[in-house]
Amino acid sequence: MKKVRLAAFFLTLCLSSLCAYADHDHDDDRDKDKHKGGKTDATEMSVLGLAAASVLGAGSYLVYRRRARARG
Amino acid sequence: MAGSSALEQNEKALHRLFPAGLRQAIVKVNQTPYLPVLALTLGAVCLDSWLLPDLNTVAPAFSCGLLLILALRSSFNKSLSTLITTPPIAPWRLCCFLGLHLALMSAAFAGLWKGTHSTGVAMALAASKYLILLPTAVLLSRDAWRHFDGIYRAHWIAAAIALVSFFPLRIFSMAWPWYGQLLGRSVFALAHLFVPATQYVATLTPTLVGPNLEVTIVFGCGGLQGIKLFQILFTLMLVMDWDELNRRRAMAAYFGGLGAMLIANVIRITLLFLVGNTSLQNSVLEYHLTGGWILFTLAFIAYLPATYRWMLKKAKA
Secondary structure: OHHHHHHHHHHHHHHHHHHHHHHHHHHHHHHOOOOEEOOEEHHHHHHHHHHHHHHHHHHHHHHHHHHHHHHO | OHHHHHHHHHHHHHHHHOOHHHHHHHHHHHOOOOHHHHHHHHHHHHHHHHHOHHHOOHHHHHHHHHHHHHHHHHHHHOOHHHOOOOOOOOHHHHHHHHHHHHHHHHHHHOOOOOOOOOHHHHHHHHHHHHHHHHHHHHHOOHHHHHHHHHHHHHHHHHHHHHHHHOOOHHHHHHHHHHHHHHHHHHHHHHHHHHOOOOEEEOOOOOEEEOOOOEEEOOHHHOOHHHHHHHHHHHHHHHHHHHHHEOHHHHHHHHHHHHHHHHHHHHHHHHHHHHHHOOOOHHHHHHHHHHHHHHHHHHHHHHHHHHHHHHHEHHHHO
C-alpha cells in the first residue's frame, strides 16, 4: 500500500512539474524584462523556485502526515 | 466466466515475465475501469498541446492526468473480484474520436485561436479551448457514461474543479484592474502601520512610495505563482489521502487555501516593502523572487496543520 501511495505521489509530482514547465512560457515571459533576480532571469527563477518550493512543501506534508498518523 | 479465464491466462503469462509485485500492479492497472478511455483522452490532450501551443491546454491535461491517477489509485485499493473490466471501445467510436481531434487541430492550424479580438470574443475563444475534451464523449455510450459516473463521480468532480481552477491566468488577467487596486490598498494599509510616510499611487500597476524604496506591484506580483504552488501541493495531498478524505471538507479547504495564498501574497509584498525601506534594500531587490517562494512554502506549511485533520473522514464524527 505504501508503494502504491509513493508511486501515485511521484506520478502526480511529475505531472505537475510537466504542466508547470509547459505553461511557464505563457505566464512568465511577459514579466521577463520587468524582474531581474540576481544571476538568473525571472523565468528561470520561476521554474527553479516552483520546483524547490514544491519539493519542500511536499516533504513537509509527508512528515506532517506521518506524525499525524502516528498520533492517531 | 470467459472474462475470468482470460484474466487467469493473462496472470499466468505475466507470472513468467515479471516479479510478483510488478505482476500484481500490471493486473490492477489493466483492470482499472475505463482506463483506455482515460488514457486515450490524456494522450490526445497532451499531443494536441504539444503540437499546438496556441491551445495552451495545460489545465485540461492536468485535469485528465488527475482523473487517471485517482482512478488508478482507487483500483489499487479494491480487491480484484470487485473490479469491473471495461468493454473494448468500438472502432467507429475511436475513428470519431480521432476525427474530432483532427478537426480541432485543423481549426487551430487555421488560426482560430490566434490574433487579437474584442473582450467578448477573446473570452469565448478562451472558453472554447475546453472543446479539446469533447471528443472523449464519443468513446462511450450514454449508458456507459452513466456507469462511469457511478464509479468515478467524486473523481471527475475533483478533475472538473482542477480543470476550471488550475493556474487561473485568464481570471487574474480579467480581474487585474480591480484586484490590483485591492492588493495595492491592502499592502498600503499594512505597510502604513510600520512606515507612516508611505504613499500610494493608484495606477493600473499600483505603486507604494517609501522613504528609501518604491515598490510597483506588476501583474506578476499578483500571487498567481503562490496559487500554482498550492494547487500542486494540494493535488499531491488529494492523491495521497483520497480514500480518507471528507470530500466536501477537502473542497472547502482547497478554496480556503487559495484565499490563504492571496493573503500570504499581501504579507509577502508588505514584508518586501518594509525590509526594502531599511538598509537591506539591495538584498530585497536581488532576492525578492526567491524570498517569495520561501514565503509561499511557509504559508502552505502553516495552512496544513490548520486543515489536515479536519479534512479526514474520522474528524466528521
